[in-house]
Structures are given as C-alpha cells and as structure tokens.
Amino acid sequence: MTQQPTPGDLPALPEGRIQGRHDFADLVRLALQTAAREGWPHIVLSDPDFGDWPLGERVVIDALNAWAARGRKLQFLAMDFDRLREQHPRLVQWRTTWAHIVEAHACRSVSDGELPSAIWSGGWTMERLDIGHCLMVASRRPERRTQLQERLRACWQQGSPAFPATVLGL
Secondary structure, three states: OOOOOOOOOOOOOOEEEEHHHHHHHHHHHHHHHHHHHOOOEEEEEEEOOOOOOOOOOOHHHHHHHHOOOOOOEEEEEEEOHHHHHOOOHOOOOOHHHOOHHHEEEEEOOOOOOOOOOOEEEEEOOOEEOOOOOOEEEEEOOOHHHHEEEEEEHHHHHHHOOOOOOOOOOO
16 A cells, blocks of 8 residues: 655646546545645536546545635536535535535536536646546646636536535435
C-alpha cells in the first residue's frame, strides 16, 4: 500500500492530455488536496453521475475537510445524484456537515454529452473529453478555464437544486 502524500509534498497539478482511469482517480485526489493546500475559494465538480470518481475515499474526504472554511463554495453538477448517494456515503455525510458551502444542481434537461465531466477552479481545470476512454485535458490557461466556466454556468442555469443536505421523510 502506498502512503498518501502530505499537503506539503504534493506534486504540482499536471497540464496537458492525460489518459486512464487510474490517472483520473489520482488527479481528482490531487486536485482536492491541492485545493486544500492552496485555499481555492470556489470549486465546481461536474459529471453525469460521479460513478467513477473516488469521492467516497477517506483521503478525498480528508482533503475536503481541510479545504472547507468560511467563504468557500463547492458546486456539484450532475444529471442525477442517485449513483453518488449510493456509492459515496462518506461524501453524503460530508455534504450534510458542510451544507452551508455546498450547492448542487441536477441538469436533467441537458442533452447527453452536454454536461462536462470536469473540475473547475479559478486557477486550474480538468475536463474529461472522453469519459469511456478516460481521456482528459488539464490546464491553467485562462481561455480554457473561461470556456469551461461558461459551459458549466449554462448547465447550472438549466438545472435545478438537487442532492439536498438532508432528506426529509414521513
């Protein structure tokens, strides 16, 4: 078993084309650890269902706990959050704890392939161009960040609130 890096010894976030499921999962972990280390104020996580994201892993939750603070904002975009709820109970609990900084929208009306599978921040982005082959592009380029932000914003506006912090029952 490999030891997870501590925040002080994290590698730099990559740029360019990256391919592979293992590399994708590692990149999600690294991005959230970097967000905690650098104090990113705003993060958007977007995917049709987050089924293959490592969001329920302890290292990811630890990174989110380290990142979470007053003035921070995390937005989730998905077509549907059922798979996320089923596969990532730690994230569901984390979302409950940090409800005041988390927003989520379900984008059921967007066409297939229109909702990006991506991580967006003000300084770095990663987008999976081909989910099936796990082909990604990571970038710090402002024009790529702006283009992705505009597409995410359009999906957000077409969506509706979802993935509530608590589920009320009778």
